Each structure stands twice: as structure tokens, then as C-alpha cells.
Amino acid sequence: MDQSEKLLLGIEHILSVASDLVDEVARLKSVEEECKILKEKVFLNQFTFAEQQVFELTLDGYSGREMQLILSKEETTIKSQDKISYAN
Structure with missing residues (x-):
């Protein structure tokens, strides 16, 4: 086997490893999304x-008044159920 054939085999091996790495990165991104x-x-x-x-309504940017209308609840009820905006 001459040097050019060895070089081609080496390049093929590197491309194969690179392809495997790309596949592994894609798999890890999928696992990361599942974990999230x-x-x-x-x-x-x-x-x-x-x-x-x-x-969820808080995350979507609704105000307390808008949540009252959407959920048909009193302000005090919304405040007691809002664990983000009214957290101590």
C-alpha cells in the first residue's frame, strides 16, 4: 500500500469518526431537551x-386583571395562586 492509499484510508477514518461525533451531539441535544x-x-x-x-398566564405576560377575567376569579384568589409575582 503506497502513501496516497494510506492517506485516503486515514481521511476516511477521520470522516467516519467525525460523522459519529455529529450523531452523538444530535443525540445529546435530544437528551438535553427531554431533561428540560x-x-x-x-x-x-x-x-x-x-x-x-x-x-402559565404569568409567563405569557398577562396582568393580574387579565387573569381575573380569563379565569373568572377574584384578585385575592389570583394573588394566592400566583407563586411567581407575589412570592415572598
Whole structure:
């Protein structure tokens, strides 16, 4: 085997390793996204359904008054269920 054939084999090997690395990075990104989703679910599970509703509306930028209208609840109820804006 001459040097040019060895060089081509080396390049093929490097390309194969690079391809494997690209695949592994894609897999790790997928795992990272799954972990993020699970973390969010675990975080939200510590709240009641009503608290989760207020939390999601808060994240979407709704004001307290808008939440009152959307959820048909009193201001004091919204405040007691809002674990972000009214946290101590």
C-alpha cells in the first residue's frame, strides 16, 4: 500500500469518526431537551392545577386583571395562586 492509499484510508477514518461525533451531539441535544421537559414537569407538579394556570398566564405576560377575567376569579384568589409575582 503506497502513501496516497494510506492517506485516503486515514481521511476516511477521520470522516467516519467525525460523522459519529455529529450523531452523538444530535443525540445529546435530544437528551438535553427531554431533561428540560422533565424538569419543567417536576417543577409544575409541585403546584395545584389552579396555581399552574396562573403560572402559565404569568409567563405569557398577562396582568393580574387579565387573569381575573380569563379565569373568572377574584384578585385575592389570583394573588394566592400566583407563586411567581407575589412570592415572598
